[in-house]
Amino acid sequence: MNDTFLKACRGEKVDYTPVWLMRQAGRYMKEYQEVRAKVDFLTLCKTPELAAKVSLQPIDILDVDAAILFSDILIPVEAMGMPLAFHDKKGPILGDPVRTKAGVDRLVIPDTEDSMPFVLETIRILRQELKVPLIGFSGAPWTLATYIIEGGSSKNFLHTKKMMYQNPGLFKALMEKITATVIEYLSAQIHAGAQAVQLFDSWAGILAPYDYEKIIFPHVKSAVKALKKFDVPVIYFVNDCAGLLKVVKKCGADVIGIDWRVDMAKAAKMLGKNHSIQGNLDPCVLFAPKEHIEDRVKDILFKAETARGHIFNLGHGILPETPVENAIAMVEAVHKYGRRD
Numbered sequence: 640m641n642d643t644f645l646k647a648c649r650g651e652k653v654d655y656t657p658v659w660l661m662r663q664a665g666r667y668m669k670e671y672q673e674v675r676a677k678v679d680f681l682t683l684c685k686t687p688e689l690a691a692k693v694s695l696q697p698i699d700i701l702d703v704d705a706a707i708l709f710s711d712i713l714i715p716v717e718a719m720g721m722p723l724a725f726h727d728k729k730g731p732i733l734g735d736p737v738r739t740k741a742g743v744d745r746l747v748i749p750d751t752e753d754s755m756p757f758v759l760e761t762i763r764i765l766r767q768e769l770k771v772p773l774i775g776f777s778g779a780p781w782t783l784a785t786y787i788i789e790g791g792s793s794k795n796f797l798h799t800k801k802m803m804y805q806n807p808g809l810f811k812a813l814m815e816k817i818t819a820t821v822i823e824y825l826s827a828q829i830h831a832g833a834q835a836v837q838l839f840d841s842w843a844g845i846l847a848p849y850d851y852e853k854i855i856f857p858h859v860k861s862a863v864k865a866l867k868k869f870d871v872p873v874i875y876f877v878n879d880c881a882g883l884l885k886v887v888k889k890c891g892a893d894v895i896g897i898d899w900r901v902d903m904a905k906a907a908k909m910l911g912k913n914h915s916i917q918g919n920l921d922p923c924v925l926f927a928p929k930e931h932i933e934d935r936v937k938d939i940l941f942k943a944e945t946a947r948g949h950i951f952n953l954g955h956g957i958l959p960e961t962p963v964e965n966a967i968a969m970v971e972a973v974h975k976y977g978r979r980d
């Protein structure tokens with residue numbers, strides 16, 4: 640197996656900088672669209688043979704160094720008891736948003752084997768097929784809380800922040816339930832064969848550093864600590880991380896994933912030598928001419944040299960409009976200019 644990705648996560652010596660792309664299985668690929676034309680998104684997530692098939696597509700087409708389970712961060716939220724639907728234009732909708740004590744009490748901490756067996760089956764199929772490591776994932780507690788309280792995507796996250804400020808006890812009880820779910824869900828993924836796990840904190844950056852540190856971060860730390868008892872790297876991706884890095888560096892994860900709004904050299908300096916770094920090309924750079932993509936890849940590789948380890952990635956998910964040949968060019972450039980021999 641090609642274990643360059645796992646070595647980089649642990650800060651061990653590698654021959655070249657490994658690379659994968661967040662949301663690498665998706666609509667920018669015609670092979671994905673062909674599968675999606677036949678089934679809706681949730682059916683795709685819940686059909687192990689098909690979910691495994693789309694997870695594998697980018698491995699061959701892009702030649703990336705890691706695979707990620709095909710699923711969605713809202714799958715365990717549905718298992719907690721909220722009705723979930725995806726609409727093409729509006730994104731995810733969760734029925735009956737949780738805003739009261741009765742709502743929090745109604746949520747369950749699901750047993751993954753019982754209520755999401757398809758996730759574990761997808762992992763087992765993938766492990767038989769893959770020659771690169773498989774990453775399992777979950778939303779981070781705060782990002783999941785925003786969907787649970789808002790009932791979907793949001794602009795100002797007012798309902799979520801109102802609960803946080805007006806009813807801190809209830810908010811804490813909700814965060815504890817979500818954190819327990821995240822720990823159980825990722826532990827089950829690791830038992831099924833996931834070789835690394837990533838927590839997506841897509842909405843961390845909408846918080847004031849004060850609130851992030853005092854209210855949210857303790858739950859991140861307890862999730863990471865619980866997962867660290869397994870022998871697999873834990874990656875914590877923090878979107879819009881620039882103002883939070885001083886706190887984030889204390890999370891205990893093996894790898895910290897960063898978005899593109901912070902310069903790699905500055906992030907590497909701030910994060911120190913206790914973690915590897917994953918990132919951080921602006922997904923929109925993949926719309927630039929190939930020469931420019933190469934220049935930007937070289938710049939990030941150079942700036943990440945001071946980090947303990949580097950996994951090249953985008954700073955957030957690849958966009959559906961991205962030309963596939965430009966994603967391929969990016970991976971080629973990382974493999975060419977990231978050689979360390």
Ligand code: CP3
Binds near residue numbers: 662664776955
């Ligand atoms: O990275 C991968 O290739 C694995 C698959 C993956 C998906 N969603 C598939 C998906 C992963 C890791 C996710 C995580 C996810 N889902 C996040 C965190 C990462 C991030 O991007 O911030 C979030 C916030 C979600 C919730 C979600 N799922 C939204 C807001 C949407 C709608 C917006 C959109 O991009 O369409 C989804 C749908 C979704 N999840 C799609 C895919 C491939 C598109 C569904 C389709 O095929 O129509």
